[in-house]
Amino acid sequence: MTKTTIPVHLDINGRDHDLQLEPRVTLLDALRDRLGLTGTKKGCDHGQCGACTVHIDGERVLACLTLAAQVEGRTVTTIEGLAREGEMHPVQAAFLEQDAFQCGYCTPGQIMSAVACIREGHAGSDEEIREYMAGNLCRCGAYPHIVAAVRQAALEAAS
Amino acid sequence: MTLELSLNQQPAHARQGSSIGQPLTRRDGFLKVTGAARYAADNHPPGMLYAVLAVSSIARGRVAALDVEAAKAHKGVVEVMTPKNRPALAADPDAKDHPFMFRLDLLQNDQVRYPNQSIAVVIAETLEAATEGAALLSPRYEVMPARVGLDGAESIVPRAVGVGGPAVQHKGDVEAGLKSAKTRIEATYETPAQYHNAMEPHAIVVAWEGDTLSIDTPSQGLAMAQGRIAGLFGIAPENIHIRSPFLGGGFGSKGMISGPQVLGILAARLVGRPVKLVLRREQMYGPVGHRAPTRQTLRMGMDGEGRLTALDHHAKTASSTFDDFFEPAADASHTLYASPAIATSHDAVRLDTGTPLFMRAPGEATGSIALESAIDEAAYACGMDPLEFRLRNYAEVEPMTGKPFSSKALRECYRQAAETFGWASRPIQPRLMRDADGFLTGWGMGTATFPAIMFQAEARAVLRADGSGVMETGAQDMGQGAWTAFAQIAADGLGLDIDQVDFRAGSSDLPNAGIAGGSGHTATAGMAIHNAGAAVIARLADLATGDEGSPLYGAGNEGVLARGGRLYRRDDESRGESYAEILTRAGLTEIEGHGKGAPDPASQEAYAKHAHGAVFAEVKVDPDFGQIRVTRLVGAFAAGRVINPRLVRSQYYGGMIWGVSFALHEEAITDRRSGRIQNANLAEYHVPVNADVPSIEALLVHEDDPHVNALGIKGVGEIGITGTAGAVANAVWHATGVRPRRFPVRIEDLLG
Numbered sequence: 050m051t052k053t054t055i056p057v058h059l060d061i062n063g064r065d066h067d068l069q070l071e072p073r074v075t076l077l078d079a080l081r082d083r084l085g086l087t088g089t090k091k092g093c094d095h096g097q098c099g100a101c102t103v104h105i106d107g108e109r110v111l112a113c114l115t116l117a118a119q120v121e122g123r124t125v126t127t128i129e130g131l132a133r134e135g136e137m138h139p140v141q142a143a144f145l146e147q148d149a150f151q152c153g154y155c156t157p158g159q160i161m162s163a164v165a166c167i168r169e170g171h172a173g174s175d176e177e178i179r180e181y182m183a184g185n186l187c188r189c190g191a192y193p194h195i196v197a198a199v200r201q202a203a204l205e206a207a208s
Numbered sequence: 209m210t211l212e213l214s215l216n217q218q219p220a221h222a223r224q225g226s227s228i229g230q231p232l233t234r235r236d237g238f239l240k241v242t243g244a245a246r247y248a249a250d251n252h253p254p255g256m257l258y259a260v261l262a263v264s265s266i267a268r269g270r271v272a273a274l275d276v277e278a279a280k281a282h283k284g285v286v287e288v289m290t291p292k293n294r295p296a297l298a299a300d301p302d303a304k305d306h307p308f309m310f311r312l313d314l315l316q317n318d319q320v321r322y323p324n325q326s327i328a329v330v331i332a333e334t335l336e337a338a339t340e341g342a343a344l345l346s347p348r349y350e351v352m353p354a355r356v357g358l359d360g361a362e363s364i365v366p367r368a369v370g371v372g373g374p375a376v377q378h379k380g381d382v383e384a385g386l387k388s389a390k391t392r393i394e395a396t397y398e399t400p401a402q403y404h405n406a407m408e409p410h411a412i413v414v415a416w417e418g419d420t421l422s423i424d425t426p427s428q429g430l431a432m433a434q435g436r437i438a439g440l441f442g443i444a445p446e447n448i449h450i451r452s453p454f455l456g457g458g459f460g461s462k463g464m465i466s467g468p469q470v471l472g473i474l475a476a477r478l479v480g481r482p483v484k485l486v487l488r489r490e491q492m493y494g495p496v497g498h499r500a501p502t503r504q505t506l507r508m509g510m511d512g513e514g515r516l517t518a519l520d521h522h523a524k525t526a527s528s529t530f531d532d533f534f535e536p537a538a539d540a541s542h543t544l545y546a547s548p549a550i551a552t553s554h555d556a557v558r559l560d561t562g563t564p565l566f567m568r569a570p571g572e573a574t575g576s577i578a579l580e581s582a583i584d585e586a587a588y589a590c591g592m593d594p595l596e597f598r599l600r601n602y603a604e605v606e607p608m609t610g611k612p613f614s615s616k617a618l619r620e621c622y623r624q625a626a627e628t629f630g631w632a633s634r635p636i637q638p639r640l641m642r643d644a645d646g647f648l649t650g651w652g653m654g655t656a657t658f659p660a661i662m663f664q665a666e667a668r669a670v671l672r673a674d675g676s677g678v679m680e681t682g683a684q685d686m687g688q689g690a691w692t693a694f695a696q697i698a699a700d701g702l703g704l705d706i707d708q709v710d711f712r713a714g715s716s717d718l719p720n721a722g723i724a725g726g727s728g729h730t731a732t733a734g735m736a737i738h739n740a741g742a743a744v745i746a747r748l749a750d751l752a753t754g755d756e757g758s759p760l761y762g763a764g765n766e767g768v769l770a771r772g773g774r775l776y777r778r779d780d781e782s783r784g785e786s787y788a789e790i791l792t793r794a795g796l797t798e799i800e801g802h803g804k805g806a807p808d809p810a811s812q813e814a815y816a817k818h819a820h821g822a823v824f825a826e827v828k829v830d831p832d833f834g835q836i837r838v839t840r841l842v843g844a845f846a847a848g849r850v851i852n853p854r855l856v857r858s859q860y861y862g863g864m865i866w867g868v869s870f871a872l873h874e875e876a877i878t879d880r881r882s883g884r885i886q887n888a889n890l891a892e893y894h895v896p897v898n899a900d901v902p903s904i905e906a907l908l909v910h911e912d913d914p915h916v917n918a919l920g921i922k923g924v925g926e927i928g929i930t931g932t933a934g935a936v937a938n939a940v941w942h943a944t945g946v947r948p949r950r951f952p953v954r955i956e957d958l959l960g
Contacts, residue, residue: 137241141242145234151862152454191861
C-alpha cells in the first residue's frame with residue numbers, strides 16, 4: 050500500500066541501472082516492465098513454475114519471489130546476459146541442438162537453471178539432472194531433450 | 209485462381225526438394241534460447257497501461273457490490289471497468305451463430321456463472337497498482353448453491369458431442385453380441401477435469417487507432433480470432449491486425465479468442481490508451497476452457513478365441529450451464545478394434561463451471577484411457593496377452609464405418625515398440641515382477657490413434673528476380689515447430705534452398721492459414737504452401753518455355769523440373785537456367801502464386817484416415833507405500849510423412865508425457881460446497897516435472913499414405929497422449945493386481 054518510491058541501483062548483465070521503484074516491485078516485473086528485459090518470463094508469479102529463473106551472484110533465484118530492492122548491490126544475470134558477443138553460451142547451443150524446448154516460454158528459465166545446475170556439480174547423471182532441473186516446469190514436455198542438453202553441456206564443460 | 213487451374217493442367221512441372229524429411233534444428237531456436245523471442249506480453253507500446261482482472265470467488269449468483277471508489281482512490285489506478293461503464297459492443301457476447309462460437313463473459317451483466325469469471329477490470333499506470341486496485345474492489349455477492357460433479361444436476365443427452373458429432377451411434381446388435389459372448393467384462397472409469405495450463409498465460413497488448421486495432425496476443429487461429437473480434441466490435445476484419453509469432457503453448461486453450469482477451473480490447477477502448485492484460489495463473493481456471501470430467505462405462509463380449517462380439521462405450525460428461533462443449537469420449541471406440549456390434553453414447557450434466565473446450569486430444573485422450581484399460585481387462589479375462597488380444601481384434605477396416613484405411617502401419621508399430629521394449633518376456637499374471645530393490649514392477653501397453661484432419665488454409669508464394677523466394681501464410685507456432693516445418697515445405701515447394709526462402713507467418717495480415725489444432729496444421733497449411741509453390745513455379749515455367757531466348761523454350765509439353773533455384777528440361781537436364789535469369793530476361797522483379805490446402809472430399813468419403821501407434825510402459829510401485837513411478841516408455845507411431853524427425857520426436861515425447869500426466873498426475877479438484885477449484889495453481893494442480901519423466905523412446909515408423917494429401921502428412925501433435933495413458937494404467941495393474949478405475953491413480957486406491 051506504499052505510495053512512495055525508493056531509489057534502487059541494479060547491476061544486470063554487467064550494466065548499471067538506477068531506478069525509482071515502489072518497494073513492492075518484484076525483480077521480475079522490474080526486469081520486464083521497467084528495463085525491457087523480457088526474456089525472463091512470468092508463468093505463475095508464485096514461485097511454482099521456474100520460468101522466471103535468473104542468477105543472483107551466480108546462484109539461481111526465482112525473480113518473481115524476489116523484490117527488486119533486495120538485489121541492490123548484488124549481481125544479476127538474465128537470459129539476455131548469457132551469450133557473449135553474439136556467441137551462444139554452450140548451454141544455449143545444446144538446447145538448440147537437442148531440441149530441448151517447443152513453445153520456448155519456459156526455456157529462458159530452464160537454461161538459467163541448467164547453467165547453474167552444471168556449475169553446482171549436479172549434472173553427473175541423467176537421474177541427478179532430472180532431480181536438479183525439477184523446479185522448472187515445461188508443459189510441452191521437452192524434459193527428455195532438456196536432460197540430453199544439460200548432459201551435453203556438462204560434458205563439454207568438463208572437457 | 210487461374211494460376212491453380214494452370215497448375216492442374218500442367219502436371220508435367222515437377223519440383224524436387226531436399227528440405228522435407230531433414231532433422232533441421234528450429235529456425236526460431238536462436239531467438240528462443242537467447243530470450244529474444246517476443247511473446248505477446250513482452251510488448252510495451254508507448255503510453256501503455258496495465259489492466260488486471262477481478263474475478264468471481266463464487267461459482268453461481270450475482271455481484272451485489274464492488275468498492276470501485278476504493279480501487280480508484282489507489283494511487284496509479286486510472287479506471288475501473290464494470291458492467292456499468294463497459295463500452296458498448298456491436299454484438300451480444302451470449303449470441304452463438306455457429307458451434308465454434310463460444311459465449312463470452314464480457315461484463316454484460318452482474319451474473320456469475322462460474323468461479324474465476326471476470327467481474328471487473330482495473331486499469332492503472334503500473335501492474336502493481338492495477339493488482340492492488342483489483343484487490344480493493346472487495347466484491348460482495350448474492351450466492352446461489354453451486355452445481356458440482358457428474359451427479360450434481362439432471363442428466364441430458366447432448367444434441368452433438370465434440371465438433372458436431374452425434375451423441376449416440378451404433379452398428380450391429382450389441383445386446384445380442386454380449387449375450388452370445390463366452391466371456392464378458394464391464395467396467396466404469398472416471399477421468400477428472402483438467403486444465404491446459406500452457407506456460408504462457410493468456411495475454412493481450414492492444415492499441416486502438418481510431419477504428420483500427422493493433423493486437424499482440426497468442427492465437428492458434430488468427431483469422432477466427434480476427435473475425436470474432438470484428439463481430440463483437442462491429443469493425444471490418446481487415447482493420448484488425450493480430451500478431452502471434454510465438455505462443456507459449458496452446459493445447460487448445462488459445463484456439464478461440466477468450467473473454468479476458470476481449471476485455472483487454474474493451475479496456476483499451478475505455479481509457480483511450482494502449483493496454484496490456486495478462487491473466488494470473490489462477491485466473492486460467494475458468495474462462496479459457498478445460499477438459500471436462502467423464503465417467504465411462506465399457507461393456508465387451510468375447511468369443512472363445514478372444515474376438516470381440518460386442519463393444520459398448522458410454523460416456524457421461526459435463527458442460528457449463530450456458531454453453532456447449534461435450535467431450536466426445538465414447539467415440540474413441542469407433543476406430544480401433546474390430547467388432548460386429550459397436551454402440552457409443554453420451555449423456556451430460558450442466559455445471560457451474562467455465563465452458564469446457566478442446567484440450568490436446570479432446571475425446572480421444574479421455575476415451576482412450578478407458579478403452580485401453582477395458583481392452584486390458586478383456587484380454588486378461590480371456591487369458592490372453594494384451595498384445596495378442598489386440599492383434600486378434602485388429603481392425604482391417606474402420607470398425608464403425610467399414611471404410612478402408614488410407615494407410616495403417618499399426619502392426620509395424622506394435623512389432624517395433626514391443627521388440628524395443630522387450631515385451632515378449634512379460635508374464636500374463638499381475639504382481640509377479642519385482643526389481644532388485646523389491647519394487648513391484650508392471651508392464652502395460654496401449655494403442656494410440658488420432659484422426660488425420662484437415663481444415664482450410666491459403667498461402668502466397670513469390671519468386672524474386674534475385675533468385676530468392678518468399679512464402680507467406682498466417683500460420684501459428686505454439687511449439688510444434690511451424691516456423692521450421694513450413695519453411696522446409698516452402699523450400700521444396702519453391703525448388704530453393706531453405707536459406708533462400710523468406711518464410712513469413714504468425715500475423716493476421718498474411719493469407720489465412722486456418723487453425724493450429726486437431727493435429728491438422730502441418731497437413732493443411734503445408735498443402736497450401738506446397739500448392740502456392742507449385743503455382744508460382746508453373747508460372748515461371750510458362751515464362752521460360754514460351755521464351756525463345758531460354759534453353760527451356762518449347763519444353764512445355766515435356767515439362768520442367770525445379771531444383772536448387774533452377775529450372776531444367778525434364779527430358780534433358782543439361783538444359784536449364786536459373787530463376788533469376790528467367791525473371792530478369794522477362795523484365796519482372798517478381799512473380800507470385802497462390803495455393804490452398806483443404807481436405808479432398810472424394811478421398812474423405814472413400815477412406816478412414818487416422819494416425820496410429822503403440823505404447824509400452826513400465827512402472828514400479830513401492831509395495832509398502834503405493835508410490836508409483838513410470839520408469840520406461842517406448843512408443844512407435846506411424847503418422848504418414850514426417851517433415852522433420854527432430855521436431856516430430858519432440859511432439860511424441862510431449863504427448864507421451866501428457867499421457868503419463870493423465871494417468872498419474874493431473875486433476876482439478878472442485879470444492880463441493882462452494883464450487884470453487886481448490887488447486888488452481890501450479891503447485892497443487894500437478895503437471896509432471898523433469899524428475900517424473902522416465903527414459904522415453906519414440907520410434908518413427910515409416911508410412912506412405914497416398915490418400916490423405918499430396919504430401920502424405922497426417923499429424924503428430926496429439927496422438928502421443930492416447931495409448932500412453934492407458935499403457936501406464938495397465939502397467940499399474942500388472943505391477944499391483946489392482947485395476948485403476950479412476951484417474952489420476954491415487955496411492956490410496958492401490959493400498960486398498
